[in-house]
Structure formats: C-alpha cells, structure tokens
Amino acid sequence: MIWVVALIVIMMLVAAVTVLLVRNHIAAVAAASLVSLLLSVLFALLRAPDVAMTEAAVGAGLSSVILALALRRLGLGRVKDA
Amino acid sequence: MMPIEVGTVLYAGAIGLVVVGIAGIVLSHHLFRIILALVIAEAGANLLLVLSGFRWEAIAPIITGGDAVQTMVDPVPQAMVLTSIVIGVGVQALALSLTLRAYGAYKTLDIRELQRRMSADLAGEAGTPLPQSLEEPVGGRPLPAAEGDGR
C-alpha cells in the first residue's frame, strides 16, 4: 500500500516539475494532464470516486483540450522541437 | 527511526504540488506557464481537502444496497472539492481567453515585455511622459531626462 502511494506521489511530483521545466509547450500540456490523471488515481484510492471522476473528466480531458486549442491559436504548437 | 506512514507521504505530495505550483507562478515569465502552474497549485489544494476527510477502513460515501452499516469517509469535503474543480476549469478558460487577447494586442507573452508595452500604452493615452524604467538605477545615479521611446 505505502509503496503504491509513494510511487504515485513521486511520479506526480516529477510530472509537476516537468510542466515547469520542459521547453516544449505541447509536452508541458501533456505533463499537466498526467498530473491530473495520477491525482485522480489518488482520489480513487482515498475512497472518493465522485471526485476522481470529476478530476478525470475535467482535469485530464477538458482542461487539456482547452489548453491545446489555446496553444494552436497562440501559434506555439509548431513542430520545431529538436 | 520510525517507519514512514502513508499519511506523511500523501501530505508531502499535496504540499509539494502546492509549492511547485506557487514556485512556477512566482518564477516563470511566460503567461502560458503561469496558467499551467496555477492548475497544478489548484490540484494540490484539492488533494489537501480530500485528505482531510479520509478515514481508515471506511468505504466511499455511496450506499450500495448491502444492509451491513459500514463506516464511510466524510462526504462534505468531497462535495466541496467537486465544486472547486469545476470552478477551476472556468477560471482557467477565462484566463486563457484573456491571454489570447493580450497576445493579439501586444504580440508577446513574456510578462516583463507585456508590462513595459502596457505602461507605455497607458502613458501614451494619458498624455504623460513615458516612464523610463520601473526600477531605480543602481548606486544612486540621477534619473535620465524624460525623453526616449521607453522600450
């Protein structure tokens, strides 16, 4: 149990730091959706299926859609990452 | 050396998310990154709220037909977090659309550059002399005369 929780928390923190440090904006959005996703697994472990479902729907699905659309309008979504 | 408990790990994760998010808001100069950092800090706060209602050996607060009465986790923080997540996405969408407008008007997303151009615009509209710089010169040198383009 403790190892599962520790693994999820460590991966979540690594993904959160990745969001701030990675240069490519697309990768930042993908990492942010990964944070939401691991958080939703934690919510399910904490016996909160309602919250887990909301986080999965809003944080991992809708939020990344909105961020991706905004990236396209800002013109930051070009494939130029080496 | 006491063993590390699950609660410590979870609290550390939640506080870590909040701290990483706030560090991102304070330290980064790109508007899009600031919005992403805001999302992360919000996620950490939600995790803290849900943690406050957790109990061992409890089931989810949903009655599933079994007649045996079991202990359940606290439903009140969960309902609060439900509200918080949905409002968070509304705030995020509004912030992104304002970012898009700012980009359309000033063609940059760096907050230092944005502030410079905005203050130049405001000064131009008000007819006052342009502010040369937002910071004091080092070493007590006198301020330069109020000409120049201010950029």
Added chain:
Amino acid sequence: MTLNPLELIVAAMLGVAVLLGMLRLILGPTAPDRIVSADTISVIITAGLTGLAAWLGSALYLDVALIYGILAFVGVVALARTIEGGRQ
C-alpha cells in the same frame, strides 16, 4: 489494506510501465513522441483504475475508468490536431 502477491505483481508491472512511459515523456526528442507517450500512459492507467476497482471490491470505481478512457481520447486527439495544424 494489504496486497496479496498477485496484486503486488500487477501493481509493480503497471508502475514500471508508467515509469517507462514517463521517461519517454520527459526525454522524448519530438512533440509527437511526447503525445504518443501521454496516450500510452493514459491507457495504462485506465487499466490500473480497473485493477483498483477489483482490489477494492466495488464496481463504483469502474465508472471512473470508463469516463477517463473516453475523455483521454478527446484530449489526445486535440493535442494531435494542434501539432498537425501548426506544420503547414
């Protein structure tokens, strides 16, 4: 709150799989690499949520996996369309 050996093996395999996916997400040289790795991780974690439902012995958690499986597809498609639109 304990895992029997079979569940431990499942958890370890899922954890290693997600770790490998995250490695590609962080290292991945190009943007398509990162998007594909995000999709892979989302599929793995959908499987993990299903396993969680089995471990907790409650069918309520299956709905979470269902919702996540649907909406991750939408998110990945939006991200993919973003880099596709930017190339021309």
Added chain:
Amino acid sequence: MRNLAALVFVGGLAFLLLVIFNQFDFAQAPMVVGQGILMDAPDRVGAANIVTAVVLGYRGIDTLGEISILFAASAAAGLVLGRRRTDARRDPPGGFILRSGVALLFPLMLVVGFYIILHGHLTPGGGFQGGVILAAAFFLPLLARPETPVNHAGLSIVEGGAGAVFILTGLAALLQGGEFLQPLLDNGVLGELVSAGTLPLLYLAVGLKVGAELAGLMARLADVEVDEP
C-alpha cells in the same frame, strides 16, 4: 535577486504548510457535520450517493452559485474571444480514421453522458461529469471536420432553459412552504432510478447547462482567426 527572494518565500511557505499539517492526525477526521449528514441523508433526501445529497440537497444554493460562476466565465470568455470571421482559413479535415472513429463514438458518448447524469444519485457521477462528456461529444465532430457549423443560438437556448428549470424547481419548493431548492416529491425507494425526489431533475438541468456552456466555449476557442470586437 528577485528569484532568490521568490525561492526564500516558497521555501518558507513549504515549511509553514508542513508545520501546520503536522498538527493534524491523518485519517482521524472528526466528522462533526459529516457523521450527522451520513445518518440523516438516506431518510431525508433519499439519494444513495451521499455526495449528491450534499451537493444538491443540503447545499443546493451553493450549486446555483457554482453554475452562475461557470456561466459568467463562459460568457466573459465568449465576449473576449469575439466571433469567427467568415472568410477565415479553415484547417483541413482530419484523416479517415479520425472521421469514422468520431462517427462511431458520437452516439456512444451521448449514451454514456446521459447515463452518468441520470444515475448521479445512485452511482458516482452527476451533472458536472456528464455535462463534460456531452460537451466533448458535441465538440468531437468539430475536431474531425473543422467546417462543421456551430449553432451558438441553440446552445444559448439550451443553457438558458436549463438554468431556468433549476431556478423554477427551487422556487416551486418555496411556493409549497419549504426552503429554496428543498427537494420535493416523494423520496421513493433508496437505490431505484426514480427516487430522491427532484434531485435527478436538478442534475439533468445542471448537466445540460454545463454541457452547453463548455461546448460553446470550446467551439469559440477552436476558431483559428477571429474579428477584432
């Protein structure tokens, strides 16, 4: 210098939070209010999902405020983003796999969305989650074929009607001598689909409103070029 100050601030914040949360015992929630609600909710509200009972039964006016905030955010975003220029260049349609996949997925997502909304008082889920799925269902065709027209007027009508239904249900409770948004009708049998009084109706209104708002928001964000308002 500024970065150093920020790092000191962040480190102090982390220390402060750690000290504060060391005072609490993990997994020992006192549950002063929660225990009362857990005892009271099955009889008084009749919803098997206690979180739904809290969101709509005990804190209904809070939910009204929440959907008002969401409406304000969506309306402000629409106002800021402007409307689509008629001669704007459009993205090419998606590939064959995306187009046929979307055509297959659209009815499935509608069914799942309405299932999540209507079973909100029995299983996890409810108006917000189902509304997000409905919005995604109506947004996917736009992603596959960018030239698909978006009926913003229809979305506004659905949104306004759903909000009106929510408020009228609350006012009906007021007319019958209760509190605003008090659940009406019979509670029914705990765990049946038609139970918990007006809670399914309220959640249906919330789901349609959230779905319409978010679909309109995503459609506006998806327009590549816009007029200056």
